[in-house]
Amino acid sequence: MSAIDQPWRIPYGVADFIKLREGHEYYVDKTRYxxxxxxxxxxxxxxxxxxxxxxxxxxxxxx
Incomplete structure (x- = not known):
């Protein structure tokens, strides 16, 4: 299974945005706020x- 086919993980306890993006974890962008x-x-x-x-x-x- 490739990285694209893997489901997105919920980033419980992740406080570093760069690690979150590189770790294939789910993130809802709220920068408009x-x-x-x-x-x-x-x-x-x-x-x-x-x-x-x-x-x-x-x-x-x-x-």
Missing amino acids: LPLLEQAGRFLFLIRPRRFGKSLLQSVMEC
């Missing part, structure tokens, strides 16, 4: 459960 985050102000408090993509969001913004 970045301008809204930038307009929201200087201090943001992201209320999300553990292992829910907060660090991954930071990694996406860094890349």
Whole structure:
């Protein structure tokens, strides 16, 4: 089975965007929301459960 035929894995606990993309893992691109985050102000408090993509969001913004 080639890499193209393999199903996409759910990236549980992956916080590095580059590793996620190279690891053939499922990712929903939400970069269209970045301008809204930038307009929201200087201090943001992201209320999300553990292992829910907060660090991954930071990694996406860094890349």
